[in-house]
Amino acid sequence: MKVIIVGCGRLGVVLTQRLLLKKADITVVDSVKAAFTHLPPDFEGQTVEGDALNQDVLLRAGIDKADALVAVTNCDPLNAVVAHIARTVFNVPHVVVRNFDPKWRDLHEKFGFQVISSTSWGAQRIEELIENAEVRVVYSAGNGEVEIFEFEVPDSLAGKPLSEFVSDNCIPVSLTRAGKAVLPQLDMILEKDDMVQISATNAGAKKIYDRLAEEA
Numbered sequence: 001m002k003v004i005i006v007g008c009g010r011l012g013v014v015l016t017q018r019l020l021l022k023k024a025d026i027t028v029v030d031s032v033k034a035a036f037t038h039l040p041p042d043f044e045g046q047t048v049e050g051d052a053l054n055q056d057v058l059l060r061a062g063i064d065k066a067d068a069l070v071a072v073t074n075c076d077p078l079n080a081v082v083a084h085i086a087r088t089v090f091n092v093p094h095v096v097v098r099n100f101d102p103k104w105r106d107l108h109e110k111f112g113f114q115v116i117s118s119t120s121w122g123a124q125r126i127e128e129l130i131e132n133a134e135v136r137v138v139y140s141a142g143n144g145e146v147e148i149f150e151f152e153v154p155d156s157l158a159g160k161p162l163s164e165f166v167s168d169n170c171i172p173v174s175l176t177r178a179g180k181a182v183l184p185q186l187d188m189i190l191e192k193d194d195m196v197q198i199s200a201t202n203a204g205a206k207k208i209y210d211r212l213a214e215e216a
């Protein structure tokens with residue numbers, strides 16, 4: 001798989017390290033030559049120095065043959081334009097954009113890009129961790145609009161039905177009892193130490209936290 005990474009900064013370098021493990025054919029583009037010094041010493045891919053807004057730079061990076069392009073500079077309008085060119089001019093099959101400043105997120109969504117908004121996602125995760133130590137997020141979809149939460153059933157909830165955790169924005173997805181996981185029936189009665197996983201929106205998550213807090 002040929003991948004072009006535009007922006008050899010903090011995110012671009014970590015992504016390169018990960019994709020190298022998958023043996024991807026990587027080309028990294030950055031307007032600042034010194035940025036390439038942060039690449040891992042065993043990096044054998046191509047580096048292209050230049051402004052990614054310049055189509056010649058993208059062609060030198062092999063955009064016409066790329067399977068994927070990720071635009072991960074620290075400049076949102078630039079990421080949007082590069083991704084737009086990749087998609088509409090060069091028909092790159094997989095295009096992913098970094099949203100650096102949350103105030104630009106709407107722009108990426110209007111373009112319909114797959115967008116990773118690490119600032120908003122990170123803030124949301126930190127808030128969850130400091131407020132709700134007993135509930136863990138085990139999977140986060142999109143930019144955290146829907147997440148799977150996991151918690152251990154406390155003594156006080158034993159004997160109550162799982163249906164207490166069902167609503168428009170909360171759906172139980174698994175229950176593990178004595179090490180064996182099942183797809184939960186909603187009329188199941190909870191037992192102490194059951195491990196419950198629930199898929200929920202932010203509003204649904206608040207209900208889970210509130211319900212557990214009532215029992216604390």
Ligand code: AMP
Nearest residue numbers: 007008009010011030031051052073074
């Ligand atoms: P970071 O914020 O650490 O992820 O770094 C972002 C990277 O994007 C830096 O290495 C910048 O030099 C790079 N960058 C910013 N603008 C451009 C551009 N127009 N073309 C290519 N790379 C860029």
